[in-house]
Amino acid sequence: MNTNKIVSLWLLVAFCFSASVVQAQRKSKNKDKDQSQKQEVVFTTPYTSPKLVVGIIVDQMRFDYITRFWNHYGEGGFKRLVGEGFNCKNNHFNYAPTYTGPGHASVYTGATPATHGIIGNNWYDKVSDTEVYCVSDDSYASVGTTSDAGQMSPFRNKVSTITDELRLHTQMRGKVIAISLKDRGAVLPGGYAANGAYWFHGKNEGSWITSTFYMNQLPKWVSDFNSSDMAESYKKPWTSLKDISTYVESGTDINNYEGLFKGELNSAFPHDLPALWDTNDQFDILKATPYGNNLTTDFAIASLDGESLGADAITDFLAVSYSSTDYVGHKYGVNSKEVQDTYLRLDQDIERLLKTLDAKVGKGEYTVFLTADHAAVHVPAFLQDMKIPGGYTDSKSTKERFSEFLKYSYGSEDIVKNSSNGQLFLDHNIIKNLDLNLAEVQEHFAKELMSYGEYSHVYTGEQMWANNYTHGIPHILQNGYSQERSGDVITVLNSGYISASARSKGSTHGSPFPYDTHVPLLFYGKGIKKGETFEKTTIPDIAPTIAALLGISFPSGTTGQPIVEVLRK
Structure with a gap:
């Protein structure tokens, strides 16, 4: 092999080596760039900080x-x-x-x-x-x-x-x-x-x-x-x-x-x-x-x-x-x-x-x-005039009827300590002294109130404690029921109705x-x-x-x- 061919071969080898080095450097830079971009994504603040x-x-x-x-x-x-x-x-x-x-x-x-x-x-x-x-x-x-x-x-x-x-x-x-x-x-x-x-x-x-x-x-x-x-x-x-x-x-x-x-x-x-x-x-x-x-x-x-x-x-x-x-x-x-x-x-x-x-x-x-x-809710009187279900409960009549129920069934009205927020709170001491079962008394009250026709739903505290309701009115009531603070009987008036004692004008909720x-x-x-x-x-x-x-x-x-x-x- 003559000298010119040897020199040409060495030049070719050197060029290829140089090209491979450059390519490797480029790949390294691109890799570093990609890693940098990845790090930038990883370390982006994971929350928003409004002032x-x-x-x-x-x-x-x-x-x-x-x-x-x-x-x-x-x-x-x-x-x-x-x-x-x-x-x-x-x-x-x-x-x-x-x-x-x-x-x-x-x-x-x-x-x-x-x-x-x-x-x-x-x-x-x-x-x-x-x-x-x-x-x-x-x-x-x-x-x-x-x-x-x-x-x-x-x-x-x-x-x-x-x-x-x-x-x-x-x-x-x-x-x-x-x-x-x-x-x-x-x-x-x-x-x-x-x-x-x-x-x-x-x-x-x-x-x-x-x-x-x-x-x-x-x-x-x-x-x-x-x-x-x-x-x-x-x-x-x-x-x-x-x-x-x-x-x-x-x-x-x-x-x-x-x-x-x-x-x-x-x-x-x-x-x-x-x-x-x-x-x-x-x-x-x-x-x-x-x-x-x-x-x-x-x-x-x-x-x-x-x-x-x-x-x-x-x-x-x-x-x-x-x-x-x-x-x-x-x-x-x-x-x-x-x-x-x-x-x-x-x-x-x-x-x-x-x-x-x-x-x-x-x-x-x-x-x-x-x-x-x-x-x-719309004013119930307005709903009535529009022939849409709604109205007012006769609170006085309901109270008198329920009072008679208490006297007849339990001999006294004292078994109910309080009525508020659509709930009845019972006197547990009286129930205990009468040797009655609390859950049975609650259910007795609930069935009585449902018979009046003004409630769409009535539930007992026992039901709120014992069940896990997942949808509908009972689910909504259960989410609002505190075991520590809520009552023994929970009532829901019919849709569009409010208590006559609440207000006769304007809306409520x-x-x-x-x-x-x-x-x-x-x-x-x-x-x-x-x-x-x-x-x-x-x-x-x-x-x-x-x-x-x-x-x-x-x-x-x-x-x-x-x-x-x-x-x-």
Whole structure:
């Protein structure tokens, strides 16, 4: 082989070796790049950290208030939440009774009364043999008023709340502020660890107050707000927001289904609040008008600056409960022009709150959920006139008939210690002294009550203890049944019926039927997907959904599940 061929062969070998080295280096770089990309995915933060979570509960809001008044809403309130957020269209309370106290507790604990123990607004306490209020606590004093309106705490709630878990997770650095016209609407969402829970004391004061459970004196921003006469500014006539002739989604303005303020001759717009002021407990009259919601929004916005909410990367929580919708619903009823006007004005409040959050916290930097603590039935007299099942029970006649049953069967009425929230509480000592079997007595009572024709369901405490109901009315009742606190016999009035002693005008709530259980559930903001679902969701799902979003522990009694469709991956 000549010299030229040898040199050429060595050059070829060198080139091939060089090419293989380059290729190997490229593969190595690509491999390193792939591994780097994999590491980047692996170490992406597995949770979302909004600067602020805003929980909104609208008291007594039926789901169909979104659709019924849709064409009247502006673009920045309900429509913004629905259009840019996630809409759970088949959201229900999965327990009864459907009242304000249990509703707020269930939203924030992710549990039902069977677990958290708030079985009503008021209930008969079997230990003390007295009726108790869900947040009353005379071991604490009022702050901001000389009245006893501030003697409140969450101690009757048996488990933690999502707000408690946020405080624990952030080593108490994340702030929690809860606000509502109603004390229970602030105390139960605020939980045990809130920085502040505030409610409105009307009468002749018109001030936001709290309890020594939270603090010994009001913060300066709250005192300044109370001194600003903001509440006084709403002492003005309640006129309709729009031309009332356009409120075709509601009934007539004057009818026999609506209640009246003291001093009014009929229920027609406008309602002259200045003229009605003194005869309707002064500032308390604001609660039953949209102005109560306006004032709540004013105070919520003041809290953003006052508490520097959403000002840093540590998540804070603002819990807002709009209560005026409940007061208006109770007074005027589901089909009233007053309810429609209240929701059109609430739509403006929500828009105002969202715009303020955009400006102060930053659009895309906060997360909102909106739901209700219960819905409401149409005025039963209205249902009757429409030839739809509904009406009023003859409470007096029922009581007299049941009294005769007790005397005949047991020789005395004393065997029943209390009747409240659709439940009977029996005297177990008397039953024991008569050598009777408790389960048999309960069943005897249940069969007697079912024979009256006014109840669709009657169950016994023994049935609630012994069975595991998985669907239907008994399942809903069992979720609302606390073994420690509930009664011996549980009754459910026929659909559309309420007790005649409850109210003869306006709407009410409390039943396990869809008109009381079907409520909105909207999620919006950071970490939330845009979309909707018709799959059934329940109220206890809210807290674990927010907990999953934040990457924090579920509240200690959680029975709900995260709604995975809501969360952006």
